[in-house]
Amino acid sequence: MTGETGLTPLHRLMADDLEQVNATIVQRMQSDVPLIPQLAGHIVAAGGKRLRPLLTLATARMCGHTGSRHIGLAASVEFIHTATLLHDDVVDESQLRRGLDTANSLWGNQASVLVGDFLFSRAFQLMVADGSLDVLRILSDASAVIAEGEVNQLLTANDTETDEGDYLDVITAKTAALFAAAARVGAVVAERPRAEEKALERFGRGLGIAFQLVDDVLDYSAEAEKLGKRVGDDFREGKITLPVVHAFARGDERERAFWRRCLEELDQREGDMAHAMELLHRHGALDAGIARAESYARDAREAISGFADGPIKDALLEALRFSTARAY
C-alpha cells in the first residue's frame, strides 16, 4: 500500500485507460459544426472526477477484461453524464458549475439543449460500435430512469412536504442509476455471469447514493469549502435535500414556517442561512445524512465482497470509503 487515499488509487491504476477514454471523448465530440466541439469541450474539460467512466474501467478490469471494449463504453457513460449536466444547467438556470461559467450562461440555453442531444446520440453511437445489446439495454434503461428522476425532482423542488422516501427516489434515479449502470457494464464486457453484473450494479447504486447524500450534506457544511464547493447553493435555490427533510420533520411549527418561507417562497433574508445551519445542527440533520450515506456505502461494500481481492477492488473500496469520509 502506498498510503494513497480518496480517488487517487483508482485514478492511478486506471490512468492509461482513462487517457484513452479522454482521447475517445475528444475525438467523438468533433463535428463539422464548430460550436459543438467548442461547447462540449468546455463542459468536458471542466470535467470533474470522471467517476462514472472510472467505474466502468475499474469493474471491467477487476472482472478480468483484457481487451479495450471498456474504453468506448466508458466514454459513452461520460457522454450521457455530460448531456444530463448540460440539460440540468438549463433546467436550473445555473450560472456556475465547479466555479466556471456554465455552457448555457456562455452560449445560451438553446445551444446547451441541442449539444446535449448531440452528445446523447454520440453515446448511443459508441454503444452501437461496441455491439452489445446488453450494454445498450442497460444504458438506455438508465437514461430513461435518469430523465424520470429529473422530472420528479422538478416536481418536488421547493416542496417542503417531500419526505425521505421521495428524496431517495429522486437521487436513486437521477444520480445512482448511472453509477449502477456504469459499474454493471464492466461485468458485461468481461462476459461475467449475470450474478456478477447484478452485484456490480448494486455496488454502483450504493456508491452513487452515498456520494449524492454526502454532496447534499456538504452543501451545509464548512468542510465543503475545502473541497472547492460553494456552501449554501441548495439553500439559495430552495432544493429539498435529506438534511432539510430531516430537520423539517423534527421541527416545530415555527421552524417549519421558516423552512417554507426560505425554500418554498424563496423569501430569504440576512441571517437565514446561519439560522438554517443552526436548525440542522440542533436536529442532528447532517449527521443523519451521513449515517444514511454510510448505510448505503456498507451495502455497496457487501455487494462486491464476493469478488477476489486485489488492487482494483481495494481502490474501489477506498473510493467508497472516501464517498462518506469526505464529509468530515
Added chain:
Amino acid sequence: MTGETGLTPLHRLMADDLEQVNATIVQRMQSDVPLIPQLAGHIVAAGGKRLRPLLTLATARMCGHTGSRHIGLAASVEFIHTATLLHDDVVDESQLRRGLDTANSLWGNQASVLVGDFLFSRAFQLMVADGSLDVLRILSDASAVIAEGEVNQLLTANDTETDEGDYLDVITAKTAALFAAAARVGAVVAERPRAEEKALERFGRGLGIAFQLVDDVLDYSAEAEKLGKRVGDDFREGKITLPVVHAFARGDERERAFWRRCLEELDQREGDMAHAMELLHRHGALDAGIARAESYARDAREAISGFADGPIKDALLEALRFSTARAY
C-alpha cells in the same frame, strides 16, 4: 384506384398498423411520474400526420415484412421526432404548434427539455427490444445528424448571408435525415439486401427535403391557410429559408437592406410582410423553391423505381406527389 389523393391512401393501407403504433406510443410514454404521460400525451395527440412512422410501416410492408417488428420501430421513430419537437419549441421559444399551445408554454421549458430526454431514451429502449444493431446504428446516426442540423440552424438563424447550400445542409440534417432513416428501417426489418436499404433511404431523404422545402414556401403562400398553417411565422421569427435566400441573392442593395432589417435585426413594421411577399414574387422565389422540391421528389421517385409495383408503392408515390402538389 379509388381516386384518393394526398396521404389518404397511405393512411388507409396502413390503418391497422398505425393503430398498433399509436397504442405502443401511449403504452410506452407511461411513467410513475404523472407529468411525463401528461406532457408527452399533449404533443403526441397534437401529433399531426405521423408521416415518419408511416414511412417505416409502409416500406416494411412493401418489402414483404409479414411480422410486427415494424410497429415498435415506427413508434421509436415517432418518439425521436416528438423529442426533437419538444426541444425545438424550447429553442424557438414557440408558443403555438399546429394551433395548440406548445408544451413549453403550458408546463415550462424545464419539463419540455426533460420529457424530451425521456422520450428519446424510450426510443432507444424500443430499438433495443427489437434487437437489431443495424436499426440502432441507423437511428442513432440519424439522431446525431439531426442534433448537428439543429445547432447549425441556430448558427444560420437571422443570417441573410446564408446561401442555398447552407440552407439545404440544414434541412437535409434536421428534417430529411429522420425521413431517410425511417424509410430505410423498413428494408432492414424485412431483411432485404443493402441496395434496397440504400434505395429507401434515398427515397426518404428526397421526400423529406421536398416536404420541408414546400413547408417553407407555404409560409409565404396564401395556400397555407387552407392547410391550417399560419402564414408568415418564419418571416416574423427571422428564419432564413430558400425563398428568402433566393430573393436576397437576386435583390438590389435596397432590397437586401430590407431583408437585413426585417430578418437580422427583427425590426419589422406595418406592411413589411406584404413587401416581402411582393419581393418574393418579383424574383420568382416561391416558384424556385417549388422547382427545387420537385427535383428532390423526382430523385425520390427514381430511387424506388426498382421495387415491384403494388398498392403500397402507389401510396408512397402519391404521398411524394402530394409533398409538392400541396404548394398550389
